[in-house]
Amino acid sequence: MKISGTNTLALAPEEAYRRMQDPVVLAACMPGCESLETIGEDEYRMKMKLAMASLSGAFEGKVRITDRTPAGFRLIVEGTGKLGFMKGEGLLTFSQSGDGTEVAYEGDVQVGGTIAAVGQRLIDATAKMMIKRFFEKLAA
Amino acid sequence: MATPSITKLEPFIGKRIRRKEDPRLITGTATYVDDLQLPGMHFAVVVRSPHGAARIKSVDIAAAAAMKGVAMVLTGRDVADLACVPCGASLPGLRVPEHRLLAQDRVYYVGHPVAVVVATDRYIAKDAAEAVEVDYEVLQAVADPEKALAPGAPAVHPQWPDNTAFTFHQEGGDIEKAFAEADVVVKQRITSQRLIPSPLETRGCVAQWHAAEKSLTLHTSTQVPHLVRSLLAQMLGLDENRVRVVAPEVGGGFGCKLNLYAEEALTSHVAMKLGKPIKWIESRRENFLTTIHGRGxxxxxxxxxxxxxxxxxxxxxxxxxxxxxxxxxxxxxxxxxxxxxxxxxxxxxxxxxxxxxxxxxxxxxxxxxxxxxxxxxxxxxxxxxxxxxxxxxxxxxxxxxxxxxxxxxxxxxxxxxxxxxxxxxxxxxxxxxxxxxxxxxxxxxxxxxxxxxxxxxxxxxxxxxxxPSPATPAGGWESATVKIEPSGKVTVMTGVSPHGQGEETTFSQITADHLGVPFEDVLVQHGDTAIVQYGIGTFGSRATAVGGPALYYAIQELIIKIKKFGAMLLESDDVSYANGQCTCAKTGKSVSIKEIAGAAYRAMKLPANTEPGLVATYFWEPTxxxxxxxxxxxxxxxxxxxxxxxxxxxxxxxxxxxxxxxxxxxxxxxxxxxxxxxxxxxxxxxxxxxxxxxxxxxxxxxxxxxxxxxxxxxxxxxxxxxxxxxxxxxxxxxxxxxxxxxxxxxxxxxxxxxxxxxxxxxxxxxxxxxxxxxxxxxxxx
The missing domain is CATH 3.30.365.10 (Aldehyde oxidase/xanthine dehydrogenase, molybdopterin binding domain)
Structure with missing residues (x-):
């Protein structure tokens, strides 16, 4: 499923860019994230809990940052758990917007196993909600 | 075959009679597979692929196997020597993929069995199944049949890149001429979508291995117990007569239980290896993913x-x-x-x-x-x-x-x-x-x-x-045994395997009318290979139309024997049989079926060339x-x-x-x-x-x-x-x-x-x- 959108943060672009690559900040802002530990350059091991429809379960996986340019980077989150697997990938670009920063994202979310069979129709709403919470926490 | 001379006043055939089956179904006292409890019974849960197509890099069972209560964990390697799930369809040039009980090096659909976990109860088994770690390399999958046929589509089975299992052509008459002579030709693409049969009762089975007798009993929710027995015996290398398959109450089939599934063989295999009775019950989510779909x-x-x-x-x-x-x-x-x-x-x-x-x-x-x-x-x-x-x-x-x-x-x-x-x-x-x-x-x-x-x-x-048998993969006949007990009550054993179609009632009606006995006196038994002589099963609108005639002809054979005993008891050669009575034409004297049954089993005296007992079996092949x-x-x-x-x-x-x-x-x-x-x-x-x-x-x-x-x-x-x-x-x-x-x-x-x-x-x-x-x-x- 394709996702895209924009979010305006009351932060300078450099600050937004920095925060979104800081594992401590990411761990605090990603909804359901329970731990994020560095395992390599731009690569982290993640544990998270996901709740969707009647399902909730733990996922373990990786967060990676790739394609880094001055304008932005790609964030890849993938995890597997007893509910199946999830993979989200998004290209983030940062631009000045007034006093703040507009973050544009464009990407793709894939889920499989039980979570796909049972929760497919809620993925769109869940993904949007998670992105919204992420940015809310990031700006806080 | 002699035509029956029945002049019953009140026939049962054609009447709206309430079903004999229903009291147990609506009072919740019917016995389904999941109601069975056996001493020492263990529970199996299948680990399934979350991917449509993937290579299995590794399966780590250590954590699952170490859990308290877990008795066994098997992966593809452990069943590599066992026979494949059978395909009964034969078409020229049909490509038949090896359908192992558990995935070997690849998975081919979401829900594909990868491992089986056996534990002392179903909750431990489920938790342990979640602890099995499978490392997959995800491959490109294809789900749409038209896309699968397009050049360059991902190959479902790598050895057949065109994704074509078979082609089949049939024509009749003169199609060229028909279209040449047409004033009008209409064309349309018409789809008949994939459907999920969804019986109220999902699949499930209980396997019990009797090591000393080298015999297996499998209770399974199926439409075809005898077919399951023959196929399972072949797959597991057992003697057919040492495999007993029982279809207890079956909560709907609609064709999806006209099959032998990997889980039936897997559960049996595990029971044999572990020496414990094993139960496997399909969850509703598994049913959506792994029981056959229809149409498409x-x-x-x-x-x-x-x-x-x-x-x-x-x-x-x-x-x-x-x-x-x-x-x-x-x-x-x-x-x-x-x-x-x-x-x-x-x-x-x-x-x-x-x-x-x-x-x-x-x-x-x-x-x-x-x-x-x-x-x-x-x-x-x-x-x-x-x-x-x-x-x-x-x-x-x-x-x-x-x-x-x-x-x-x-x-x-x-x-x-x-x-x-x-x-x-x-x-x-x-x-x-x-x-x-x-x-x-x-x-x-x-x-x-x-x-x-x-x-x-x-x-x-x-x-x-x-x-007709030539048109079916395992014989198209059906069988019936009619047994008049010494008391005169009637037991019918049919080779069809009803699971909602009501043959306990309709076959009682047929028996009541054609044998001339009270409807209540008839008991119809089915679905147990140890009780029923042999049978094909229930599918293709065949139970009444093939199993019914088999019953009819078994009754006709039995009537011949009844009349022999009747003639002996009435000391006359000229007897007729109707309404449960043998009557002598000359004297008007009669004997009841109960008296005849008593005499046939007591066997103080027998008619010439006649064995004791009142049982007849008929295998009927439609034309x-x-x-x-x-x-x-x-x-x-x-x-x-x-x-x-x-x-x-x-x-x-x-x-x-x-x-x-x-x-x-x-x-x-x-x-x-x-x-x-x-x-x-x-x-x-x-x-x-x-x-x-x-x-x-x-x-x-x-x-x-x-x-x-x-x-x-x-x-x-x-x-x-x-x-x-x-x-x-x-x-x-x-x-x-x-x-x-x-x-x-x-x-x-x-x-x-x-x-x-x-x-x-x-x-x-x-x-x-x-x-x-x-x-x-x-x-x-």
């Missing part, structure tokens, strides 16, 4: 006709989505569609090309109607489209093309011989029921007021009573299929604002020959119509581009519920078949076959003023709303 057709039709409506020829290209493997009959199902292509019509030329396609989905196989609903849906839609093209009334076009009564037995262009028929009769009766002429006037009026009202119809034929038919009419109104379909009337007139129990027949028709309307209006198994099943629960897979059903006005015409002595044809699938084309016909008719000629199923309100919008505003909302 994309068909391209062409029909050639004269200006006056005479149909000359039918061409069809069938693309059958087979899924990733073959289950028992999968590849054979579309060949049944081909046989059914002529429908009820006289057209003597046809041509069909089938391509069976591998996709990364769960296999498709027989689902209520199995091949025949697909064909009937297609041909009935085409007749409607032809009627629209010729601006003819669809009923008139059908009446013009029906096989005429004097033409039976009628050889079809596909090589069948239709036994008997009066095809116009149910259509006329259905038209009278709805007052067709008046209804068309009302429709014209309603249209003037902007209402979208439609009158739809289908006139369907079926191939039932499977079947032909039966070909039931009927007409369904649906009246509907479509809400232009929401696309919602309101069914105003639903009339089902079926001709299944003689009715043993009209109550049971109505039940079959009602259930069948519900499933047909389910397909027409709501149900669809949807896989996304990654071959993930996204309609994997009842929130997304819309099963019909009682409040969504119209009032079904059912009726019958009766044209007994000459194929069997009971004149019965089978009715298990009729409702399903008749309903989907009638429903689409009604909605298309409602939308025909907007220029709509065909709509593919399911006709969800959203689809209809978008269609109306695109036709009225040109918008593609």
């Amino acid at each position: 057709h994309v068909d391209y039709y062409e029909v050639a006709a004269k200006k006056d409506g005479t149909i000359l020829g039918i061409k069809v290209k069938i693309i059958q989505d087979l899924g990733s493997y073959h289950q028992l009959l999968g590849p054979a199902i579309p060949t049944l569609s081909v046989l059914m292509i002529p429908g009820l019509y006289r057209a003597k030329s046809m041509c069909a090309d089938v391509v069976g396609v591998f996709t990364n989905c769960v296999p498709t196989d027989a689902y209520r109607g199995a091949g025949r609903p697909e064909a009937t849906h297609g041909i009935e839609r085409m007749v409607d489209i032809l009627a629209a093209e010729l601006k003819m009334d669809p009923a008139e076009l059908r009446l013009k093309n029906f096989v005429r009564n004097e033409e039976f037995p009628f050889p079809t262009a596909t090589g069948l011989i239709y036994d008997t028929g009066d095809y116009a009769a149910p259509l006329r009766k259905a038209m009278e029921t709805v007052n067709y002429t008046e209804l068309r006037k009302q429709q014209a009026d309603a249209r003037k007021h902007g209402k979208l009202m439609g009158i739809g119809m289908s006139t369907y034929g079926e191939i039932c009573a499977f079947g 032909n299929f039966t070909f039931p038919f009927g007409a369904h009419i649906m009246v509907a109104e479509v809400d232009p604002g929401t696309g919602a379909i309101d069914i105003k009337r639903y009339v089902a007139i079926d001709d299944c020959g003689n009715l043993i129990n009209p109550l049971v027949v109505d039940g079959q028709v009602h259930g069948g119509v519900a499933q047909g309307l389910g397909q027409a209006l709501w149900e669809q198994a949807v896989y996304d581009d990654n071959a993930q099943l996204v309609s994997g629960e009842f929130m997304d897979y819309t099963m019909p519920r009682a409040h969504m059903m119209p009032w079904i006005e059912s009726g019958h015409t009766i044209t007994p078949t000459p194929v069997n002595p009971l004149g019965v044809k089978g009715v298990g699938e009729a409702g399903t076959i008749g309903a989907s084309p009638a429903a689409v016909s009604a909605v298309v008719d409602a939308l025909s003023p907007l220029g709509v000629r065909h709509i593919d199923m399911p006709m969800t309100p959203e689809k209809i709303w978008r269609l109306i919008l695109s036709k009225t505003t040109g918008s593609n909302a």
Whole structure:
């Protein structure tokens, strides 16, 4: 499923860019994230809990940052758990917007196993909600 | 065979008798597989692939195996030497993938079994299954059969990059000539979507190994216990007579339990290895993912006709989505569609090309109607489209093309011989029921007021009573044993395996009438290979139409013996038998069946050349299929604002020959119509581009519920078949076959003023709303 959108943060672009690559900040802002530990350059091991429809379960996986340019980077989150697997990938670009920063994202979310069979129709709403919470926490 | 001389005053056949089965079902005292509890029983849970296609890099069972209560964990490697899940379909050049009990190095669909975990209870087993770590390398999957056929599509099985399991061609008559002589040719792509059978009871089994006797008992929710026994014995290398298969109460099958599944063999294998009874019960989510699906057709039709409506020829290209493997009959199902292509019509030329396609989905196989609903849906839609093209009334076009009564037995262009028929009769009766002429006037009026009202119809034929043995994979006969106990009570053992069809009742009626005993005195036993002599099972509308005659002939054999004992007791050579009494013509003296049974078992004296006891067994082989038919009419109104379909009337007139129990027949028709309307209006198994099943629960897979059903006005015409002595044809699938084309016909008719000629199923309100919008505003909302 394709996702895209924009979010305006009351932060300078450099600050937004920095925060979104800081594992401590990411761990605090990603909804359901329970731990994020560095395992390599731009690569982290993640544990998270996901709740969707009647399902909730733990996922373990990786967060990676790739394609880094001055304008932005790609964030890849993938995890597997007893509910199946999830993979989200998004290209983030940062631009000045007034006093703040507009973050544009464009990407793709894939889920499989039980979570796909049972929760497919809620993925769109869940993904949007998670992105919204992420940015809310990031700006806080 | 002597004809019976029965002059019973009050026959049971033909009466609306309440089912003997129902008290235990509605009081919750029936025994299903999951009700079984055995000492020391362990529970198995299957670890399944979350991917449509992936290479298995590694399976780590250490954590699962170490959990307290876990007795065994097996992976693909542990079952690599065991036989594959069998495919019973044989077609020239059929590619049969190795279908191991557990995935070896690759998984081919979401739900593919990868490992099995056995523990002391089901909760531990489930937790341990979640602790099995499988490392997958995800591969590209393909779920759409047409995309799978396109060049460059991901190969489901790498050794067959064209994803083609088989091709099949059949033609009859002179199709070139038919199309050359046509005034008009109509063409349409018609789909029959993937469906999920969804019986109330999911699959499940309990396997028990008796090591000292080297024998296995398997309780399994199946339609074909004897077939499961033979196949399972072969797979596990056991002697067939040391395998006992029991189908206890079975909560629905609809074809999805006409199979031998990997889990049945796996559970048995684990029971043998562990020496403990093992239970495996499929969860509802597993049922969506891993029990066979039905239908899965994309068909391209062409029909050639004269200006006056005479149909000359039918061409069809069938693309059958087979899924990733073959289950028992999968590849054979579309060949049944081909046989059914002529429908009820006289057209003597046809041509069909089938391509069976591998996709990364769960296999498709027989689902209520199995091949025949697909064909009937297609041909009935085409007749409607032809009627629209010729601006003819669809009923008139059908009446013009029906096989005429004097033409039976009628050889079809596909090589069948239709036994008997009066095809116009149910259509006329259905038209009278709805007052067709008046209804068309009302429709014209309603249209003037902007209402979208439609009158739809289908006139369907079926191939039932499977079947003559050459046409079935494991024999098409059926068997019955009739045993009169020393007390005079009667036990019937039938080879069919009812799971909702009511044969405990209908076979009691047949026995009561033909043997002349009280209905209550008859007990019908089935579904246990240790009790029943042998049998084929219940599918293809065959139980009453093949199992019934077997019972009838067993009774006739038994009556010969009864009369011998009667003659001995009455000391006369001239005795007749009726109503449970042997009577001497000369003296008028009689003896009851109870007295005869007593004498036959006490055996103080025996008639010449006669053994003690009163038991007869008959294996009956039919000479032909039966070909039931009927007409369904649906009246509907479509809400232009929401696309919602309101069914105003639903009339089902079926001709299944003689009715043993009209109550049971109505039940079959009602259930069948519900499933047909389910397909027409709501149900669809949807896989996304990654071959993930996204309609994997009842929130997304819309099963019909009682409040969504119209009032079904059912009726019958009766044209007994000459194929069997009971004149019965089978009715298990009729409702399903008749309903989907009638429903689409009604909605298309409602939308025909907007220029709509065909709509593919399911006709969800959203689809209809978008269609109306695109036709009225040109918008593609």
